[in-house]
Amino acid sequence: MDFELLVGIFPQVLLDGLILGFMYALIALGYTMVYGVLEFINFAHSEIFILGAFVGVEILLTMKSAGLLDVLPWVLVLLLALVAGMLASGLAAVAVERIAYRPLRHAPRLIPLISAIGVSFFLQDLIRLFESIWRNSFNLVYPTMDALNQRFELTPTIDVSVKSLVVIVAALLMLWALYVLVNRTKIGTAIRAVAEDQAAASLMGINVNRMISLDLPHRRGHGWGGGRAVRRAVRPHQSLYGIHPRPEGVHRGGARRHRQYPRGDDGRLVLGLLEAFAASYLSLLTGGAFGAEYKDIFAFSILILILIFRPKGLLGEVVRERA
């Protein structure tokens, strides 16, 4: 066992894990929001999340073929793709809610779940069909920007890329914005009221349908932001790439509620870290008997343990006294 090597790569693994964790946190936000209000796991979340990413990619590709990519500053390009992706995801989310979830609002809880799975399949194949007819290629390759691919060498063994920093900053910004929205605004109060008790909220004069609709695009924005972040950082090139983040987000959605919104993201960070550590260290520590392929098993086992023993998040929950 090469002890020096194990210690040497530690900071890099820690950093990679944190970045992965931030991405999971972004994705999980969407699940949390829906679960909090509608109390079912929205299986179509990952597909809407992909949709935003694909809109972003298409915009980049169109700009590239128009020759704009080299002319415009990358910040502008990024913002444009970002806004378009957010809009597309948001609108899609509203449409899905209107078509697939609202008619089932008062049905038993399993029914909208099935509907969500249907939407998920539909969107997945829609994107695949569109891309295969439109681009006709097995591997969708999107242009990258050199500015984003740059890496800073913190030390000779540790480096971090610009896009990773973008992911972290975007995640923190969105977490903060969501916190403000949910806890400090009137709309947020109304959404929380709906989450607590739909019937009572509507008696108090809150338009429940509107609040749920508002909740959706907004969370889509987050989903999208996550989608874009993932796309930037891990360079997926297949239409199914949203599948993997789903179970991890689901876990989070199941564990958290709106009302305790800002907490629980620690769980996502831990998951990201666990995965990165397992992938880098398992094979080194076991002499190759267990390789990187066990990272998910390892990470999920620990998560299940956390769910059993610390279901409200690692840092616990704020319990308010009732007035």
Add this chain to the structure above:
Amino acid sequence: MLLRARCRAVRPRSGEGIKLGAQLAVEKGKANLEKMGYKVEFVPFDDQAKPDVGVANAKNIIADKDIMAVIGHLNSGVAIPSSEVYKEVNVAMISPANTNPVVTDRGYPNVNRVCGRDDVQGVVGSEFAHGQKIKSAYIVHDKTQYGQSIAEFFKADSEKKGIKVLGFEGTEEKSNFDPIITPIKAKNPDLIYFGGIYDQAAPFFKQAREKGVKSKFMGPDGMDSSDLTKIAGKAVVGMSYTSAAGPASALPKAKAFVDEFKKKFGKNPEPYAAEAYDAATIALRAIEETAKKGKVSREDVSSAVRKAKLSGITGEIAFDAKGDRQKAQYFVLQVVSDDPAKWGDNKIVKQLAIAPPEGKK
């Protein structure tokens, strides 16, 4: 009577090569049989690269008693279960492209191949690496029957040649390779060998270069697609890959074949077209031979194929007792440009004719 050749297309490009190559051979070579009063027909099937579709096709094929030989498949994962079906009725199968050792190692009397074997591809890789003065290697594979077995052969032979293997890692990861790359970077090997397919290898190589890994890259024929450069760009320029199917231009009797193919189909031969051409020619000759002796049966055709000798466009072909080609051609190619359109310009840096390993189960 009918002779039917069969083939399939997965990645349309490569599958197309098998189909058109076999078709050309049948059209050119059917005259003799037709003079003898037989009707010769070429029947393409598409297995969609799926084992279940391949097996379903195979069942249709054995039910059609007129089909005397099968040329295919493109994927070993399809060829292996399908040939279990062919074996039931002993219909000859000649593979132009299946490099997995298992294809012939089962010792079926009807299964042959004109291409090389994966285990030799791993050896060709380490042989080349050794020649390049590589001292240490890190091996990553995709955990498939194809990728992992090549990687294992590469590892075993590298160790034999004194190349230090710093790591051996299997992964199904498709997008985020950071955690795998970090230890590789720390160990700084001379060479990274990826046993797998380009769609996984390309992002891996790209991310490795971005992370500042300086090692040389190498892989098996799973790398042989212009999408490798389309995805990975400059990161893979200069990397080398081995192949059991050289570009048509490297073959001994290439020119006449390329011209003929172009004339007939209006394009350059795709991968495995030449191999499929030779395979189909062997099949036709074998049928001819049995026809001369009287009744044509699947058993007789199978044993005639096994004994066939052909000076084909891919060189001298003769099968050993297991159905492997006695001396198959292997190539090491180098990626010359990050432009996907120039994939065909990749140059051959080494060419070897190697016999299949002896005494393998």
